[in-house]
Amino acid sequence: HFNFCAGPAALPTAVLERARDELLDYQGRGLSVMEMSHRSDAFVAIAEAAERDLRELLAIPDNYRVLFLQGGASMQFAMLPYNLLGQGGTPNYLYTGIWGKKAIAEARHLAGAHVAAESAPGLTAVPRQADIALSEDAAYLHYTANETIGGLAFDYIPEASVPVVCDMSSSILAEPLDVSKFGVIYAGAQKNIGPAGLTLVIVRADLLDRALPQTPSMFNYRLMAENGSMYNTPPSYAWYLAGLVFQWLKQDVGGLEAMAEINARKAAKLYGAIDASDFYSNPITAGNRSRMNVPFVLADDALNGAFLAEAEAAGLLNLKGHRSVGGMRASLYNAVPEAAVDALVSFMADFEQRRG
Ligand code: PLP
Numbered sequence: 001h002f003n004f005c006a007g008p009a010a011l012p013t014a015v016l017e018r019a020r021d022e023l024l025d026y027q028g029r030g031l032s033v034m035e036m037s038h039r040s041d042a043f044v045a046i047a048e049a050a051e052r053d054l055r056e057l058l059a060i061p062d063n064y065r066v067l068f069l070q071g072g073a074s075m076q077f078a079m080l081p082y083n084l085l086g087q088g089g090t091p092n093y094l095y096t097g098i099w100g101k102k103a104i105a106e107a108r109h110l111a112g113a114h115v116a117a118e119s120a121p122g123l124t125a126v127p128r129q130a131d132i133a134l135s136e137d138a139a140y141l142h143y144t145a146n147e148t149i150g151g152l153a154f155d156y157i158p159e160a161s162v163p164v165v166c167d168m169s170s171s172i173l174a175e176p177l178d179v180s181k182f183g184v185i186y187a188g189a190q191k192n193i194g195p196a197g198l199t200l201v202i203v204r205a206d207l208l209d210r211a212l213p214q215t216p217s218m219f220n221y222r223l224m225a226e227n228g229s230m231y232n233t234p235p236s237y238a239w240y241l242a243g244l245v246f247q248w249l250k251q252d253v254g255g256l257e258a259m260a261e262i263n264a265r266k267a268a269k270l271y272g273a274i275d276a277s278d279f280y281s282n283p284i285t286a287g288n289r290s291r292m293n294v295p296f297v298l299a300d301d302a303l304n305g306a307f308l309a310e311a312e313a314a315g316l317l318n319l320k321g322h323r324s325v326g327g328m329r330a331s332l333y334n335a336v337p338e339a340a341v342d343a344l345v346s347f348m349a350d351f352e353q354r355r356g
Pocket of ligand 1 (some may be wrong): 006007071072073074075099144146147148149167168169170188189
């Protein structure tokens with residue numbers, strides 16, 4: 001079976017096998033990682049190794065802190081303005097889709113927000129650098145690198161005179177990244193990092209002084225950083241699994257350059273098949289097509305049910321589009337092998353021939 005779910009998403013088989021082997025007895029300690037104190041030497045070693053491997057994969061500079069939190073990317077929508085508005089100013093956002101809209105709504109609850117640029121109606125292309133108009137008192141500029149539902153991705157890193165903040169939930173670790181261009185990067189884990197329940201935040205250390213005084217403790221980046229993300233009980237098992245994914249990326253895949261090449265090939269195959277057919281279509285401007293989430297529609301909506309049922313019978317799982325847009329969506333995250341795309345493309349050709 002191949003799993004094209006948008007999230008929680010497929011995990012590398014090698015990671016699941018290792019987790020299975022270590023489930024009851026972690027390295028002869030007589031207990032599961034799930035049962036360990038997060039303060040134990042064994043778990044602290046797991047946690048530190050995960051951070052070390054992540055730092056190596058993304059070449060994270062020393063002046064950035066890495067936080068392993070809970071609450072999902074949605075909690076970051078709120079946590080972020082609490083942490084960055086202590087010196088005043090207005091949060092600025094680029095609007096390119098549904099997730100960005102939710103982030104903007106949370107900033108508005110707290111402080112108001114300025115939309116510095118947005119996609120044209122239809123959300124088929126991202127705004128260009130020249131379109132970005134910050135408010136005079138901008139505190140930061142937030143954007144969504146990859147809109148998971150629309151399948152719309154930035155093909156550049158926006159620049160600004162204020163810290164750039166990015167929701168990378170559905171694209172982190174898909175390719176190498178210049179972390180130094182960002183003030184804060186955050187991501188829910190359940191696509192390219194590990195299981196749901198863990199949220200990654202990478203924050204430039206000098207920004208840890210900007211929290212609003214009323215920031216709740218559990219929302220406070222500084223407090224979390226000072227406590228090694230163990231201010232309270234962390235999502236320890238998810239943290240361990242993320243560590244296994246980072247090891248897999250380093251050792252089995254060979255790093256993010258190699259991962260990026262595989263991801264580029266996977267996406268090219270699927271978009272190529274969509275573009276070569278009149279039966280399938282995807283509306284996104286070529287340069288902004290997501291390599292991670294590929295939404296597409298059939299020429300005849302009435303065939304959606306048959307497409308999904310036959311795909312599932314062929315072992316191609318979770319291809320139903322997001323409930324807000326309909327159609328299909330194939331998510332091609334890191335753990336989805338190229339063979340999955342080959343199988344999908346040949347199923348699509350066969351379905352078109354029979355039913356198109
Ligand atoms: N941002 C993006 C780009 C997402 O894809 C998602 C989830 O799919 C979220 C935010 C929300 O993440 P969470 O469910 O971890 O709150």
